[in-house]
Amino acid sequence: MRNKKKFILVLMSLMVMSLWLAACGSNSNNEPAATEAPTATEASTEHKLKDALGNEVTIPANPQRILASYLEDHLVALGVKPVAQWSVQNGTQDYLKDSLEGIPTIAYDLPFEAVTSFNPDLIIMGGNSAVEGDKYAQYSKIAPTYTLGDEINADWRKSLLKVGEVLGKSDEAQKVLDAYELKAKEAKEKLQGVAKGESATAIWLVQKSFFVVSDKLSSGSVLYNDLGLAVPEVVKEISAVGTGNWNAISLEKLAEMDADHIFLINSDMDSGSEALKDPIWQAIPAVKNGKVYEFPNTTAWLYSGAIANSQIIDDVLKSVVK
Template sequence: MSKKLRRICSSLLIAVALLVIFTPRPVAAAATHAFKAANGTVQVPDHPKRVVAGLYLGQVMALNVHVVGSTQLELANPFLNQSKVKKITDVGTPMSAEAVLKLKPDLIITSNDSDTKKMEKIAPTVEIPYQKTQQFTASMNYFAKLLKRPKQAQAFKQSFRAATKKQVNRLKAAKINRNSSFGVYEMQSSKLYAYGSGFSRGAQAMLALGFKLSKPLQKVDSGAGFKEISVESLPKYQADYMFVTSSSAKGHQDPALVAMQKNPIWKSLTAVKNKHVIELPFNKMYYYDPFATRAQLKLVTDALLKANQ
């Protein structure tokens, strides 16, 4: 082979090598896993980077997943990291397709069929009914599976156990009987409701501390989870400790709640006589996500200690 031919072959080899090195490679599609949701089996990104989560903002944030959009009520959650919340866009209630589209999400988490139908056109959408996420441990496990975050879920559960132990020790030191029963009640637009353990209001925190729902409320818990009751029926639904909130007060005394407290039937309740009725602020007891439930451990313990002074 002549020198000229060798030079040509060498040049061609170099050109081919450079072409291989600098030719853009196709970007691999993001890895996904199949997740069975209320709206069917959805291919969910293994590591979502831009999540829109309405009702489940706290659950997603507890697993250190980046959220770009949520709804106003969830963004008002006082127990979330406020510096992170400030960077999250309010996408409206119900969710606005236009607002969500601008955020370019790679995963959307909804809680109702109406939002789901709009969101499925934008990105992979997982619909999770409220009933799926009502209990702390089950909820952590569920979202850990959805978001591929088992280690983060385990870390949060560990912090929850540590927080629980700290408050239990305070209750023991004060000699408060954790075999006592409790109930949670709420005044909504002049209607009184009794709750089971799945609608927050401090119920999950009380269970974690070792208290038990009163037997009548255990029946409510195993049924719909809540029940409208009358003041006249309160003796049937009473408990050793009665936690009361009002969603109607908006920072002021709820007239319906004040009227109930003046009723002779209310005054006849054992918890009232023992000063074991505990009123707690709605805006702090409404939320039931992992951050809220963990914080409520101290809130209810503080209230129990005060009631037993």
């Protein structure tokens, strides 16, 4: 039963992240009109903002009971604790557990009754699907509801800045982003010193099945865009036809994996990780060369945000820079 719950957790995480990125290919002409961030004075008073769906939302002054399910990375980075945190099958974003200790959970699909029970004074939604149909009207009856929209929600940087704008913390959000960019720049320089030109990938093992991270999304964006590691040809090939953060990879393609370094997120630790005993896995050059770095499924590698990505950078440096 325990393994079954873990399997449901990781697959639901994958589903939610796929929805999170559903509009990556959206035409930029659909981007909502920019709105000016409130000044310090405005932040202490009620103000109105238009969200991605065109709704004019009245943001309360200094909201104290904020619900922003699956956007907790941004809240924590801005020093804000939500009234409840995202969960699925009682599993949460473990990499944030120290910051969210004691915060009750709410189911990922945000049942109206559960949302009402937390008495939020502001609700921030991510993608459009979270408020499809009559959901927006229902949530808006509970509390002012602001939707980031697919285009913004698919980019953690834009999402962080928009959440900061909504909360009257634009300056803080920019400082968080600037600090991350500096950390990534310094980490990239260190990696260039010891692994220049070398390639890497992140692979997720779930119930004996393998998934490879996209070359443009999630932790793949950190590896390739932020840290400058080379993209293996197999990863390029699968990413070109894949649609999510993580895409299934067959054993045949694994046999062609040309990565110098593999970051393995292992959800099968408790069941013995049988797939890692397969001769095909064992024959991968990075495996034979001892260049596989293993992490549990509670790791930040399955998420995205200033905090998650910062932790990923730490993991990469500890693994590669000796």
